[in-house]
Amino acid sequence: MSKQKQLKKKQTNLTQNEGPLKVGQEFPLTIKRIGINGEGVGFFKKQTVFIPGALPGEVVTAVATKVHPNYAEAKIKKIRNQSPYRVKPLCPVYEECGGCQLQHLDYKEQLNVKRDIVVQALERHATLNVEKLDIRKTIGMEDPWRYRNKSQLQVGRDGKKVLAGLYGMNSHELVDISECLIQHPSTNRATLIVKSILEDLNIPIYNERKREGLIRTIVVRVGFQTGDIQLVIVTSKKEFPKKDLFVAEVKKRLPEVKSILQNINGAKTSLIFGDETIHLAGKETIQETLGDLSFELSARAFFQLNPLQTVKLYDEVKKAAQLTGNEKVVDAYCGVGTIGLWLARDAAEIRGMDTIPESIEDAKKNAAKHNINHATYVVGKAEYWLPKWQKEGWHPDVIIVDPPRTGCDEQFLKTVLKVKPKRLIYVSCNPSTLAKDIQFLSKEYEVKYIQPFDMFPHTSHVECVSQIVLK
Template identity: 65%
Template sequence: MNKQTNRKKETAVQLKLKQRFPLTIKRLGINGEGVGYFKKKVVFVPGALPDEEVVVEVTNVQPKFSEAKIKKIRKSSPYRVEAPCPLFGECGGCQLQHLRYDRQLIEKRDMIIQSLERHTKIDPSTIHIKQTIGMEDPWRYRNKSQFQVGMKQGEVIAGLYSMNSHQLIDIDECIVQKPETISVTNTMKRILQDLNISAYNERTRKGDIRTIVTRVGVKTGEVQVVLITRQKELPKSSLIVEEATKRIPNIRSIIQNVNGQKTSLIFGDETIPLAGETFIYEMLGDIQFELSARTFFQLNPEQTVKLYNEVKKAANLTGKETIVDAYCGVGTIGLWLADQAKEIRGMDIIKESIADAKRNAAKHGVKHAKYVTGKAEEWLPKWVKEGFRPDVIVVDPPRTGLDQALLKTIQQVKPKKLVYVSCNPSTLAKDIDFLHRQYKVKSIQPVDMFPQTAHVECVALLTLI
């Protein structure tokens, strides 16, 4: 009885804030933090790596987990390296710069396995989970930045919020961004400063500029700047345009987007062209795309080509198949598959994306593609009633995964193949679990779209049982 009582006491132990103890790190968590166990309680430790022995101090206690910070590393991982960015651990943008790159690729594959173990009844060893496809040069790859704007000691700053806080970190150099995006953002900061344009204050909900969004066409060199504002009236807008045009020679598109809501979402619903075109051009392989301000486009063009080639391999088309491209954006995946498909139908809830998709298809002479604004779960049943039944459905959803209504629609429509492009292993696993009675997971190919971060993209092939 005493032994049982002691065991019960041990499992009921509650950690306390600022409590210190030694911890062995077992694995990386989904957000890139080290994961260890203290008296059967899971502890997340940012900056810790698998197999390290560390002394930690508790910073947050929750019923099912605790968070802690490293106070001392007793045994360091052989894969630990010095992070090259001076803001690493502060800005929140990267989580794995301190882990050697070849090991990042191994750990990202393991994150997919962990997610399957946690969220499904499927044995991961029964699935062909391939080695992660990485980059030769895993730096300066991001073609778009979204930096929040603020004030510090009378100066306009722009950057990211520090991890788990609302402290804005000014970023005037970033080694995972394309140099052009940083240069343009820094120029826009100086213009706002010179013209005395106010920055939005999250606490008071006053000020003009909330966010500077900069996108560069890596292959074309064209630049688009979007100023996210609190209200439609933008002071000195003509002067902002004049200075931006003068100081940024390759700027093609200057856009204002209005977002007056108290929200973490970047974009609002109203978009106002200020100067130039409403889009910029970008190339993937031999295909040219028009990109409007609000349209989704992958942030790492080099890896996107590899990702879409994996989609093409998984679909394994013969030229006779009908395809649905759900969450189609500007039509990138559908157009990538177009030369091997009988018909493509895509949908997206953002009307600007659909307008871009139609133009992109027309420009490349793709006449067997149809794009509509709306949700897949609404359009698919209509099309099925009209006699259109897709052989393959390709999905590329946001991090939240597939809408429950779409999952049920897929079950009803029963395409022969589902090619699932995922940016979140946890929601991928949950969606697989929902579908696994009808679909077998044949393979999962991880692709490292975001080196130095904990994010991993993958292409999962599900076939009808």
């Protein structure tokens, strides 16, 4: 190479290193913390860089994959200094699947990281003094494997072979999952057998790109205590060729399946379920047990995915609610009534609401089954029912809220500020929306403490129970 070319190359490299990152550029990076999605976070010339698979304290050689105005994404080329907490992932498709984000991190250290994710969310989305907040150590699991009671796997084809799995990280390639280590073994086995039945009967599989075919998703839910299985086949249309043959084969090969349903979702959407569910065979619900309570679960009803941790979580809700037997309690976003019924024996009255009619029917059945006569369940939003009840002279002392990942509806939060219960117990599955909602309520309410829970080991998800009281 001539001196002139060498000088030109040197100048190019210097320009690359001095300016913002460019795609394909290699650079050294020290990882400072784990981000809210489980990726390592570092800073290169004041630019935030997110790098999946990297751990705090590690020094890596990174390659920029995407550069945005305010941050960059990168991948690891080489780990120069390795974290003492790095472990070998047990799952063979861990890096392709994307369902877990932290299997490469020692489990005890995962619990510390999850508390830090809560702290990060509060620092980013609230103006509270985080150092003065009582954010407790994350409560984890003794055995952090095979804890999920429900699997929802997309279906595809590879030639004649039927696949069921998740779409890979940042791609639309389906990763076939035959043995997921965080799923209850019964859900893995049921999914494998359902795939073989679909193959044997040559039932059309949905092709998302072409928007043709029938079978979209296999949903399997197991009752941890009963062993009963509910199978829901999500289809793109109502017509289901060889439906009777399919049901007969499921009954023959999977006698533990007590409930077989078809859900219809023809929309172009990332949502699993459509609005219409057809009962195909067995019972319409299966039973799950938490402590000394049992619950009837229909196909679309929300129920916590980790029953073992749920008992610890609900006990924390009960402790935070500080019930004496005289309180009127609202269970907002109540699902099948689990939290309200858990507290019912210590409350004067429970009232719950949810927008899914089947969930409310399940909640009513669950209350009746346990002879809980002071619980009322209605279809609709809390922001409709709370003002209505207040006009009728009924005022809640405690509101329990367990919203979806998007957090509480703003209208609901405005309603809470008007109704002014003494305590709001906020069960959150998303620290970012929890922080935003706490900020919204901070005019009238203060946070007494936040207790993080690890409901989903080996993922970046963290659940919290927050005791929020009227100032």
